[in-house]
Amino acid sequence: MVILDIQLEDGNAFDLLNQMNPEDIDFKIVFMSSYQSYLEEAVQFAAVDFLKKPFDEGEFVLALDKAIDSINDIEYNQRLSVMFNNLNKNQAEKIMLFQLDSGPYTVPLVEIECGEAKPGGAIFRLVSGSDFKVSIPLRRYEILLSKYGFFRCHPLFVINLNLIDAIDIPTLTIRFKSGHTVPFEDWRRPSLLKKYNEAKEQDLSQG
Structure with missing residues (x-):
C-alpha cells in the first residue's frame, strides 16, 4: 500500500504513476490532497481511496482499513484506468x-x-x-x-x-x-x- 500526496514538491502524483502501466500497479494507493483541483477530481471520479487534508486520526485509520479491505479488489486496475483516462480527456469525454x-x-x-x-x-x-x-x-x-x-x-x-x-x-x-x-x-x-x-x-x- 502507498500513501501518496497528489501535490509533490517536484510535480504531482500522476507524473510519478504515469511512469508505470496501470495494469502493472500491484499495490493499493491512498491519495491525499489539501485543495480541490482537476487532479483531485480524477481520483474521486474513479472512486479511488482519497483523504482530504487536514484529516484526523480516525479518518486516516478508516482510509487505511478501506484500502486493506480492498486488497483483493479485482477491479482496482479498472479504477486506475478510469482515473488516468479522465486526466487526459476534455469535459465531454470524462x-x-x-x-x-x-x-x-x-x-x-x-x-x-x-x-x-x-x-x-x-x-x-x-x-x-x-x-x-x-x-x-x-x-x-x-x-x-x-x-x-x-x-x-x-x-x-x-x-x-x-x-x-x-x-x-x-x-x-x-x-x-x-x-x-x-x-x-x-x-x-x-x-x-x-x-x-x-x-x-x-x-x-x-x-
Whole structure:
C-alpha cells in the first residue's frame, strides 16, 4: 500500500504513476490532497481511496482499513484506468465510476441525464432510459458534477443542463430531450436559467 500526496514538491502524483502501466500497479494507493483541483477530481471520479487534508486520526485509520479491505479488489486496475483516462480527456469525454452492489460501473458524463435522491442513496437515469442505484448520497456526486454542466434544481434532483429540451416556468418542470421530466423549485429559477444559458453558450463555442 502507498500513501501518496497528489501535490509533490517536484510535480504531482500522476507524473510519478504515469511512469508505470496501470495494469502493472500491484499495490493499493491512498491519495491525499489539501485543495480541490482537476487532479483531485480524477481520483474521486474513479472512486479511488482519497483523504482530504487536514484529516484526523480516525479518518486516516478508516482510509487505511478501506484500502486493506480492498486488497483483493479485482477491479482496482479498472479504477486506475478510469482515473488516468479522465486526466487526459476534455469535459465531454470524462467518465465516472460508480460502485454498485454488483461491482464498479463506468458511465460517460454525457450519458447521465439526472440523479435523484432516494433513501439510502440515489438513482441515476441515463439518456437511454435505463437507471441504476448507488448507496452514496446524491449530494456527494453533486459536488463532483457541478463543474461539468450539472445543477441541483430541486432537493431531490441533480440534472445535466446539456440534455435539457425545455424549461416550463408555469409548471416548474424541466423536460429533457428524451421526453423525461423533473420538477424544479421556483426560487432556484434564476440560477437554473443562468447555468442553462451558460451551458448552451459553451456547447455552441465547442461545436
